[in-house]
Amino acid sequence: EPEVTQTPSHQVTQMGQEVILRCVPISNHLYFYWYRQILGQKVEFLVSFYNNEISEKSEIFDDQFSVERPDGSNFTLKIRSTKLEDSAMYFCASRDLGQGNYEQYFGPGTRLTVT
Amino acid sequence: GQSLEQPSEVTAVEGAIVQINCTYQTSGFYGLSWYQQHDGGAPTFLSYNALDGLEETGRFSSFLSRSDSYGYLLLQELQMKDSASYFCAVRDRDDKIIFGKGTRLHILP
Numbered sequence: 427e428p429e430v431t432q433t434p435s436h437q438v439t440q441m442g443q444e445v446i447l448r449c450v451p452i453s454n455h456l457y458f459y460w461y462r463q464i465l466g467q468k469v470e471f472l473v474s475f476y477n478n479e480i481s482e483k484s485e486i487f488d489d490q491f492s493v494e495r496p497d498g499s500n501f502t503l504k505i506r507s508t509k510l511e512d513s514a515m516y517f518c519a520s521r522d523l524g525q526g527n528y529e530q531y532f533g534p535g536t537r538l539t540v541t
Numbered sequence: 542g543q544s545l546e547q548p549s550e551v552t553a554v555e556g557a558i559v560q561i562n563c564t565y566q567t568s569g570f571y572g573l574s575w576y577q578q579h580d581g582g583a584p585t586f587l588s589y590n591a592l593d594g595l596e597e598t599g600r601f602s603s604f605l606s607r608s609d610s611y612g613y614l615l616l617q618e619l620q621m622k623d624s625a626s627y628f629c630a631v632r633d634r635d636d637k638i639i640f641g642k643g644t645r646l647h648i649l650p
Binding site: 457467468469470471474476481482484517526527528529530531532533534535 | 574588591628639
């Protein structure tokens with residue numbers, strides 16, 4: 427069964443450093459998302475992406491964040507200058523076009539630890 | 542503001558039925574989803590209601606009343622593997638969803 431994959435599974439970085447989190451969505455999906463989840467808390471929407479541009483973004487997704495689809499398979503989230511409060515699990519998700527139930531398929535996540 | 546309210550924890554017995562409620566107050570509404578998340582795992586889609594009424598998928602059913610800004614997830618014939626957190630999530634814009642804080646379901650043997 428096709429699945430969303432994410433790398434790395436765990437990233438440790440120092441405050442102020444840039445990180446890039448990578449995702450490979452399911453191959454025929456056209457809508458892509460990033461979420462974050464601080465330990466023990468709810469899943470928070472960051473951004474949605476379709477047709478090579480951002481569709482929606484939340485208040486969390488400020489200028490330090492950016493997304494890119496550099497080729498036909500990868501979808502990346504860049505955090506330019508990490509802060510301690512960016513420590514969280516980051517999930518990528520994707521969905522198919524025209525799927526009436528709006529089902530999103532989540533990857534296993536990247537745990538980001540900022541020290 | 543945007544808010545989704547659901548109980549923080551629910552406990553039930555194996556084989557029983559449990560209902561997890563969700564009320565929401567959002568600027569827009571396109572539909573209500575439910576996701577399951579086991580500890581350390583990713584959210585997994587369970588159901589989506591765009592219209593009022595009951596949707597059934599195996600042991601799980603989900604209900605929506607848009608006039609009451611309310612929905613619930615019903616889990617029947619509970620199994621130990623159903624122990625997880627359950628999140629309701631509102632699609633408040635075309636391509637954006639807001640998750641509730643989650644309900645941790647504990648199942649007793």
